[in-house]
Amino acid sequence: xxxxxxxxxxxxxxxxxxxxxxxxxxxxxxxxxxxxxxxxxxxxxxxxxxxxxxxxxxxxxxxxxxxxxxxxxxxxxxxxxxxxxxxxxxxxxxxxxxxxxxxxxxxxxxxxxxxxxxxxxxxxxxxxxxxxxxxxxxxxxxxxxxxxxxxxxxxxxxxxxxxxxxxxxxxxxxxxxxxxxxxxxxxxxxxxxxxxxxxxxxxxxxxxxxxxxxxxxxxxxxxxxxxxxxxxxxxxxxxxxxxxxxxxxxxxxxxxxxxxxxxxxxxxxxxxxxxxxxxxxxxxxxxxxxxxxxxxxxxxxxxxx
Amino acid sequence: xxxxxxxxxxxxxxxxxxxxxxxxxxxxxxxxxxxxxxxxxxxxxxxxxxxxxxxxxxxxxxxxxxxxxxxxxxxxxxxxxxxxxxxxxxxxxxxxxxxxxxxxxxxxxxxxxxxxxxxxxxxxxxxxxxxxxxxxxxxxxxxxxxxxxxxxxxxxxxxxxxxxxxxxxxxxxxxxxxxxxxxxxxxxxxxxxxxxxxxxxxxxxxxxxxxxxxxxxxxxxxxxxxxxxxxxxxxxxxxxxxxxxxxxxxxxxxxxxxxxxxxxxxxxxxxxxxxxxxxxxxxxxxxxxxxxxxxx
Numbered sequence: 128x129x130x131x132x133x134x135x136x137x138x139x140x141x142x143x144x145x146x147x148x149x150x151x152x153x154x155x156x157x158x159x160x161x162x163x164x165x166x167x168x169x170x171x172x173x174x175x176x177x178x179x180x181x182x183x184x185x186x187x188x189x190x191x192x193x194x195x196x197x198x199x200x201x202x203x204x205x206x207x208x209x210x211x212x213x214x215x216x217x218x219x220x221x222x223x224x225x226x227x228x229x230x231x232x233x234x235x236x237x238x239x240x241x242x243x244x245x246x247x248x249x250x251x252x253x254x255x256x257x258x259x260x261x262x263x264x265x266x267x268x269x270x271x272x273x274x275x276x277x278x279x280x281x282x283x284x285x286x287x288x289x290x291x292x293x294x295x296x297x298x299x300x301x302x303x304x305x306x307x308x309x310x311x312x313x314x315x316x317x318x319x320x321x322x323x324x325x326x327x328x329x330x331x332x333x334x335x336x337x338x339x340x341x342x343x344x345x346x347x348x349x350x351x352x353x354x355x356x357x358x359x360x361x362x363x364x365x366x367x368x369x370x371x372x373x374x375x376x377x378x379x380x381x382x383x384x385x386x387x388x389x390x391x392x393x394x395x396x397x398x399x400x401x402x403x404x405x406x407x408x409x410x411x412x413x414x415x416x417x418x419x420x421x422x423x424x425x426x427x428x429x430x431x432x
Numbered sequence: 433x434x435x436x437x438x439x440x441x442x443x444x445x446x447x448x449x450x451x452x453x454x455x456x457x458x459x460x461x462x463x464x465x466x467x468x469x470x471x472x473x474x475x476x477x478x479x480x481x482x483x484x485x486x487x488x489x490x491x492x493x494x495x496x497x498x499x500x501x502x503x504x505x506x507x508x509x510x511x512x513x514x515x516x517x518x519x520x521x522x523x524x525x526x527x528x529x530x531x532x533x534x535x536x537x538x539x540x541x542x543x544x545x546x547x548x549x550x551x552x553x554x555x556x557x558x559x560x561x562x563x564x565x566x567x568x569x570x571x572x573x574x575x576x577x578x579x580x581x582x583x584x585x586x587x588x589x590x591x592x593x594x595x596x597x598x599x600x601x602x603x604x605x606x607x608x609x610x611x612x613x614x615x616x617x618x619x620x621x622x623x624x625x626x627x628x629x630x631x632x633x634x635x636x637x638x639x640x641x642x643x644x645x646x647x648x649x650x651x652x653x654x655x656x657x658x659x660x661x662x663x664x665x666x667x668x669x670x671x672x673x674x675x676x677x678x679x680x681x682x683x684x685x686x687x688x689x690x691x692x693x694x695x696x697x698x699x700x701x702x703x704x705x706x707x708x709x710x711x712x713x714x715x716x717x718x719x720x721x722x723x724x725x726x727x728x
Binding site: 134142149264268370404411 | 542545546548549550551552553554555557558559561562563565566656659660663664665666676679680682683686693696700703704705707708711
């Protein structure tokens, strides 16, 4: 376990290196440059701009200097928003995205576990069937369908919550819900299955026989074992929420990091795309490492192996 | 044939298969029966669903139901072919890794671990958009610029396939690891068969069931990803249509004064039905082939 963890940590460095190189190559090897889309500008000015952004000369040299800058923590200037550095863009927008993503993550996790346990507890009764039907719907309806539906229902028809934007507490509800509902549904199904399996085991009968409160049996004794698949799913969950946030931020007009990435790709904004991809990768790698550790702590069998 | 007759017994698999058949059939031949064209608009913009327009009409007066049928073609095509590409990569990668074993296996599987922990879809977005530029220039030079949308489609197949092969590789590798120690493989090796023959004639046929299951489960994932990319304007390009594009344009148009709910409803419903049927089919097949992994 310890050795495996160290290997994983050490692997993160070449991974991030490869991430930066690959993104840079992809962005630079496509024909044309970031300034081709704008209205025709004189060749001399374009050349000067390319030189200013260190995008002239052989690609490998460009990459070398870029990597040097990245290693110093300088993600350079955006080629679209001329006077903004990528560091600035990320530091302004990442907290918003991280906040929204974090809430959606815990909402999906908490809601999924709660609903899954409930359905397992009420196995083969109406509430189980209703919950699992809703979970099926949740899986079949992605965030970008649920988002507009929530807007129509809660903003237009009921008028309870704002349509979009960011800044007040009310503006967090709908996007967080839209982002987390599909995964909550998936998790609920998953928890229900593993809970049903766990509830059939002898030690649960023992726990009940010695007179423990039902909530304690469910949420302490059974959940501890039933939660293992949930922990291993939380890595993919984080990745899904990350890509899902691109869409949700678009729908609810949230000034997060997602729109910058999408526009960066469309505008061929090399350093914005490179920087954001790097930050995304760092976040996910770190998160997966934590999940790995957590899994080892929960499942003693892995530690000894 | 025994496999087929057994499938008939399972109600869940049967229902899912029937629904899928209807979806695929209506996508393939449905547009032929429609009196409308998916590209040409009419004066009747934003008319709600009626007997003339089952799904209403959109901003340009185009029939939503017809567009949904055309969109189904693209969405299903991307789903199927993308899943097939992921199958091709995943199975060969996993089979080679498991068959060679040892250090090679270790390195290859570490690479899968690494790929698992990075945001692959972010790369796929960059990859597709940048290769699209390259393709466009190539097509202009070859004087086929009208093929740009189709070229984009091919990029989507490959890109999304390259995104989703990891699970398949892991599963196949695990199976190959155990299968290659079995006696019939040893016997065949003793007869002097080469590695290629052993792997493709003896080992892989034993994995058909599980490969089929994960193929079925990958299709809905690819369909979802395609619609996500199309929603962001990074996927299928006009004049082609897909469910993701339709949902996106429907979502942009909703406003508090007049909600054109049908623009969102028809493509969402089609997508939901397809995704549900595919998930049902995959889960059903998995439970049936491997009773230990109960998903219900």
